[in-house]
Amino acid sequence: MNFLEKITGSDMTKEMxxxxxxxxxxxxxxxxxxxxxxxxxxxxxxxxxxxLMPILDSALELLEVASADGQSVEEVLGDDIEGFCAALVGDQGAKTFRDKWRDQLNKNVARKLGGLK
Incomplete structure (x- = not known):
């Protein structure tokens, strides 16, 4: 991946x-x-x-293999796809982009308020 691809995200677009x-x-x-x-x-x-690119690749590969083996989606992923996805990313410690932005905002506000004292 070259610099331009990294900046524009064209490598990810191709991958998606x-x-x-x-x-x-x-x-x-x-x-x-x-x-x-x-x-x-x-x-x-x-x-x-x-x-997410390696995780998406692995999830798609899992679906491809299961389809080729003749398994149903429920056999492979279970009834809770949202729970399956949470397990893929390790939900206990994983933060969403909203959590990361919230933490950053809280740190910035605390720093500004701390500077006022």
Whole structure:
């Protein structure tokens, strides 16, 4: 990845297009699960989302293998896809971008208020 790709995010765009191309050949129930997985995982991204690329790749690979083996989505992911996604990112310690921004705002406010004393 060169500097321009990193700044513009074009490398991630290419990777996401590749994921979508791979997801299009999955059966309908797997495509629906993929859409739900991606929407749930983006909540745990950093500012750019680069931290999710390997996780998304692994989740899609899991769906591809399960589809090829003839397993149902419920057998692979369970009934709670949101819980599955939380487990993928290690939800106990994982912070969403909202949490990170909230922490940063709180630190900035505390620093400003601390400077007023």
């Amino acid at each position: 297009k590749g994921f979508e191309t791979r997801a299009k050949v999955l059966p309908a129930e797997y495509r629906a699960a993929w859409e739900e997985i991606t929407s749930n995982l983006w909540l745990h991204s950093d500012f750019t989302g680069r931290n």
